[in-house]
Amino acid sequence: MNETLPVELKRQPDIAAIGTDYEAKYGFKDPAEYFHKGRKGVDHEVVEMISRMKNEPDWMRDFRHQSLDIFLRKPMPTWGNTELLNQINFDEIYYYVKPTEASSGNWDDVPDYIKNTFDRLGIPEAERKFLAGVSAQYESEVVYHSMKEELVKQGILFTDMDSGLREHPEIVKKFFATVIPPTDNKFAALNSAVWSGGSFIYIPPGVHVDIPLQAYFRINMENMGQFERTLIIADKGARVHYIEGCTAPVYSTNSLHSAVVELIALEGAYIRYTTIQNWANNIYNLVTKRAVAHKHATVEWVDGNIGSKLTMKFPCIYLMDEGAHGEILSVAFAGTGQHQDAGAKVIHAAPNTTSTITSKSISKDKGRASYRGMVKVYPGATGSKVAVECDALLIGKEARSDTYPTMEIDEKDVSIEHEARVSKVGDEQIFYLMSRGLTEAQARLMIVNGFIEPFVKELPMEYAVELNRLIEMEMEGSIG
Amino acid sequence: MSRLARRMDSETGGFVESGKGRHAVMENPQETPQWLAELRDTALQQCRTAALPDRVAHLWRYSDPNWFVPETAPDKPINRGKKQGALPDWLKPRIGELERSQAPHLALCNGQIVSTYQPPGLLTSGVTLSTLAAGIVTDEALVRAHLGRYVGPSFGKFEALNLATWDTGVLVAVPKNFVSVQPLQLIIATDASRAFSSIRLLIVLAQQSAATVAIELLGDPKASTAQQLNIVLEVAVGAGAALKQIMVQNLSNRTHALLTNRGSVDRDGHLTAILTSFGGEKVKADLGTVLTGKGAETKFVGVAFAQDRQHLDHHTVHQHLAGNTTSDLDFKVVLKGKARSAYTGLIRIEKDAPFCEAYQENRNLLLSKNARADSIPELEIMTDEVRCTHGATVGSIDLNQVFYLMSRGIPNDEAIRLIVAGFLEHTIQIVPDELREQIRELAAQRISDF
Numbered sequence: 001m002n003e004t005l006p007v008e009l010k011r012q013p014d015i016a017a018i019g020t021d022y023e024a025k026y027g028f029k030d031p032a033e034y035f036h037k038g039r040k041g042v043d044h045e046v047v048e049m050i051s052r053m054k055n056e057p058d059w060m061r062d063f064r065h066q067s068l069d070i071f072l073r074k075p076m077p078t079w080g081n082t083e084l085l086n087q088i089n090f091d092e093i094y095y096y097v098k099p100t101e102a103s104s105g106n107w108d109d110v111p112d113y114i115k116n117t118f119d120r121l122g123i124p125e126a127e128r129k130f131l132a133g134v135s136a137q138y139e140s141e142v143v144y145h146s147m148k149e150e151l152v153k154q155g156i157l158f159t160d161m162d163s164g165l166r167e168h169p170e171i172v173k174k175f176f177a178t179v180i181p182p183t184d185n186k187f188a189a190l191n192s193a194v195w196s197g198g199s200f201i202y203i204p205p206g207v208h209v210d211i212p213l214q215a216y217f218r219i220n221m222e223n224m225g226q227f228e229r230t231l232i233i234a235d236k237g238a239r240v241h242y243i244e245g246c247t248a249p250v251y252s253t254n255s256l257h258s259a260v261v262e263l264i265a266l267e268g269a270y271i272r273y274t275t276i277q278n279w280a281n282n283i284y285n286l287v288t289k290r291a292v293a294h295k296h297a298t299v300e301w302v303d304g305n306i307g308s309k310l311t312m313k314f315p316c317i318y319l320m321d322e323g324a325h326g327e328i329l330s331v332a333f334a335g336t337g338q339h340q341d342a343g344a345k346v347i348h349a350a351p352n353t354t355s356t357i358t359s360k361s362i363s364k365d366k367g368r369a370s371y372r373g374m375v376k377v378y379p380g381a382t383g384s385k386v387a388v389e390c391d392a393l394l395i396g397k398e399a400r401s402d403t404y405p406t407m408e409i410d411e412k413d414v415s416i417e418h419e420a421r422v423s424k425v426g427d428e429q430i431f432y433l434m435s436r437g438l439t440e441a442q443a444r445l446m447i448v449n450g451f452i453e454p455f456v457k458e459l460p461m462e463y464a465v466e467l468n469r470l471i472e473m474e475m476e477g478s479i480g
Numbered sequence: 481m482s483r484l485a486r487r488m489d490s491e492t493g494g495f496v497e498s499g500k501g502r503h504a505v506m507e508n509p510q511e512t513p514q515w516l517a518e519l520r521d522t523a524l525q526q527c528r529t530a531a532l533p534d535r536v537a538h539l540w541r542y543s544d545p546n547w548f549v550p551e552t553a554p555d556k557p558i559n560r561g562k563k564q565g566a567l568p569d570w571l572k573p574r575i576g577e578l579e580r581s582q583a584p585h586l587a588l589c590n591g592q593i594v595s596t597y598q599p600p601g602l603l604t605s606g607v608t609l610s611t612l613a614a615g616i617v618t619d620e621a622l623v624r625a626h627l628g629r630y631v632g633p634s635f636g637k638f639e640a641l642n643l644a645t646w647d648t649g650v651l652v653a654v655p656k657n658f659v660s661v662q663p664l665q666l667i668i669a670t671d672a673s674r675a676f677s678s679i680r681l682l683i684v685l686a687q688q689s690a691a692t693v694a695i696e697l698l699g700d701p702k703a704s705t706a707q708q709l710n711i712v713l714e715v716a717v718g719a720g721a722a723l724k725q726i727m728v729q730n731l732s733n734r735t736h737a738l739l740t741n742r743g744s745v746d747r748d749g750h751l752t753a754i755l756t757s758f759g760g761e762k763v764k765a766d767l768g769t770v771l772t773g774k775g776a777e778t779k780f781v782g783v784a785f786a787q788d789r790q791h792l793d794h795h796t797v798h799q800h801l802a803g804n805t806t807s808d809l810d811f812k813v814v815l816k817g818k819a820r821s822a823y824t825g826l827i828r829i830e831k832d833a834p835f836c837e838a839y840q841e842n843r844n845l846l847l848s849k850n851a852r853a854d855s856i857p858e859l860e861i862m863t864d865e866v867r868c869t870h871g872a873t874v875g876s877i878d879l880n881q882v883f884y885l886m887s888r889g890i891p892n893d894e895a896i897r898l899i900v901a902g903f904l905e906h907t908i909q910i911v912p913d914e915l916r917e918q919i920r921e922l923a924a925q926r927i928s929d930f
Contacts, residue, residue, distance in 0.1 A: 078534075078536055079536070079537075079538075363864075379849075379850075392859075392861070394861065394863070394864035394866070395864060396864055397831070397834070397863055397864060397865075398831065398862075398863070399863070399864050400860075400861060400862050401859065401860075401861045402858070402859060402860045402861070403857075403858055403859035403870070404856070404858050405855075405856060405857060405858070405872070406538070406854070406855075406856045407853075407854060407855040407856070407872060407874060408852075408854045409844070409846070409852065409853045409854065409855075409874040410852045411846075411849070412846040412847070412848060412849050412851060412876045413849075413876050414846075414874065414875055414876070415873075415874075415875045416872075416873060416874035416875060417871070417872075417873050418855070418857070418870075418871060418872040418873070419869070419870070419871045420857075420859060420869060420870050420871070421868070421869045422859055422861050422866060422867075422868040422869070423866065423867055423868065424864040424865060424866070
């Protein structure tokens with residue numbers, strides 16, 4: 001009977017046995033031997049300390065202090081999952097933890113316990129196999145960083161954000177916080193005040209980076225706040241694909257991950273940003289991600305949300321000049337105890353701009369997945385085209401799915417389409433596959449895999465395999 | 481708190497102390513039942529304590545609540561010098577038409593009956609078609625059971641205001657097992673002789689009954705003075721009953737109107753709600769159906785056509801409380817001039833409501849550069865045994881269609897008129913004969929120049 005099974009199912013010996021290994025695979029904790037561990041809570045003193053330790057220029061220190069004032073002034077959001085949001089205790093969080101004295105370009109220089117972490121996560125292996133550059137962040141700082149020699153020669157800048165600020169102040173100062181100002185929202189303000197780490201990438205005009213650059217973010221400590229800040233600039237006609245991954249151990253108390261990611265695609269440039277977020281189920285993942293696409297530029301967000309307790313993440317693209325194109329592809333998987341509040345925003349501010357949003361969500365058991373989207377077309381953005389498609393799959397009587405799309409259209413010569421579907425895995429589909437000799441679990445998994453196929457096929461091979469494995473894990477025990 | 485909100489607060493406060501206004505709305509104040517006085521008092525308290533709707537919540541993101549705060553005290557309608565109860569010239573043709581057709585109807589203008597007719601067969605059938613004040617006398621138990629049950633005192637500040645202060649009301653009640661063949665037609669006309677009116681409509685279909693009820697909200701087409709309306713429509717469809725409800729909104733272009741409609745559909749009941757929205761300066765309509773019994777079905781078909789600087793804000797809610805229920809929504813919007821439409825729609829399927837089906841479609845056609853359409857179709861699904869889809873589109877006329885028609889010898893403008901008429905025709909088709917031509921005419925007037 002096994003002969004008739006598709007290859008991918010054959011290599012899964014027993015689906016019911018898969019899973020529960022987040023704890024084993026990602027959930028391990030390291031003994032903490034930190035170079036510096038600040039105190040809990042945030043105030044001007046903590047901000048001053050971070051800025052001094054990083055030896056930053058005055059403008060950045062002032063920026064941090066101003067941002068903190070904005071953070072303290074801004075109320076918590078009154079929309080979304082306010083019940084979970086209001087459980088965040090900002091006084092119980094460590095805002096800055098420095099694991100090592102300095103970032104290293106040599107894997108051997110990284111302290112053993114951190115090295116073990118990333119070895120177990122397979123980062124050095126992945127680097128050797130298919131990446132053009134790697135950055136590994138542990139708690140607040142990037143501990144390891146390397147890039148292929150030929151990319152350096154082409155003038156590509158790929159460093160951690162702190163080094164970027166030190167070594168390329170003119171570029172950073174020109175673009176930093178221009179896409180997401182601290183006033184944008186409470187969590188962007190917090191990030192602006194206490195940011196540390198993240199990636200800084202600049203691709204010179206006309207340079208194509210054909211293999212992806214990657215960053216890996218790891219939270220190890222309890223009650224940790226990770227606030228990385230990423231800025232990617234693709235100059236005229238440049239191309240780049242950036243991937244990030246994230247995991248953390250499982251603790252009983254919650255940690256906060258609040259990143260700010262700014263992408264700038266200048267004329268004719270192309271940026272793809274891929275995230276597979278697999279935080280432990282005690283992490284609040286409240287991230288602001290926004291891109292600006294100039295004339296004939298393309299920005300693509302490929303966004304996978306598997307982990308975390310509450311994710312609020314709405315990757316956004318501003319199409320600022322004629323012919324700009326945006327694409328957002330997202331997958332969310334919400335199991336019990338999880339709320340994936342994900343979505344997408346596209347702002348059409350120029351004529352003949354186009355965008356597509358594809359969102360797939362799976363809610364299982366008591367999980368809740370929401371799509372929250374915004375499509376805005378400003379007057380004068382004639383010939384704009386937008387297509388939005390949201391599909392939701394429900395597995396379990398208590399699963400919940402929400403769709404909250406907003407369309408604000410101020411221009412007549414446009415074509416805007418939005419479609420959403422919510423359903424459960426069809427009994428007739430299961431029946432059909434079972435009649436072909438699959439077990440119910442195999443059939444269910446196959447349908448779920450088919451459902452997210454448009455997303456998976458956009459990922460690099462290694463990631464696609466990893467994502468399929470994650471879905472297998474999450475699907476474990478979903479029968480009945 | 482805004483200046484206007486403060487004013488409403490003090491004014492309604494004054495309303496309590498005067499006490500008289502409340503009873504003056506009854507035809508016979510001595511017979512105001514105790515329960516009604518208490519219901520109005522509760523609503524008044526709620527109205528005073530409730531906050532104005534929060535604009536952060538997206539249902540009010542596109543409309544300012546202050547537009548609907550009464551400019552005058554609700555119990556002291558400013559009589560702008562016109563004789564009340566008179567039939568204004570602009571309303572005469574429509575009333576004449578109704579009277580000639582011998583259709584069962586009740587027409588009110590500024591709260592006064594201007595025309596009513598019930599065929600002998602209907603009179604003996606037990607069907608009630610009367611003012612709400614009269615209904616409280618004739619069908620007290622029924623009104624008591626339903627009034628304020630679907631849009632109650634705690635619904636919101638404006639809805640509480642309506643329950644506390646309504647002075648124009650209509651009751652339509654169809655008894656058990658009765659099938660009313662002819663549509664029952666209601667005309668609710670107002671002009672600016674009163675600056676603010678609270679209007680309350682109640683439709684109750686007992687089990688296994690069937691009826692078609694048409695409601696026309698009319699205003700002076702040449703009005704130059706502003707007026708405000710607060711309208712609540714409560715609908716109860718009993719087990720196995722079927723109601724077709726048509727609302728034609730053609731208020732004056734100086735009217736600020738807030739319309740709240742909730743329908744409740746019991747087991748195997750069926751509600752078809754048709755809305756055509758043409759008039760008003762600023763209109764916010766909150767239209768909802770709650771499917772409370774297994775097998776209940778509802779269908780909503782709507783058309784909004786706005787021009788000039790009109791602002792139309794429509795919200796629909798379809799709430800599936802029971803399993804095996806179905807809802808289907810089709811809402812079309814056409815905009816020209818500097819008109820603006822906001823549509824927000826919610827389908828909510830509760831945890832204990834398996835095997836539901838829900839569909840929602842919102843299409844927006846923009847005929848001018850300065851028109852603006854916002855659309856938020858939402859889904860909240862709490863269980864997995866569902867089939868639920870929604871779709872929304874915004875765009876201008878498909879030039880391929882215009883080209884095709886022109887290639888057949890039809891001039892450009894005429895081609896566009898045909899395409900817009902076609903866009904609306906699907907909805908107009910299901911309107912009962914009595915009103916179909918009238919709606920076609922209203923649409924045609926708006927398409928004649930663009």
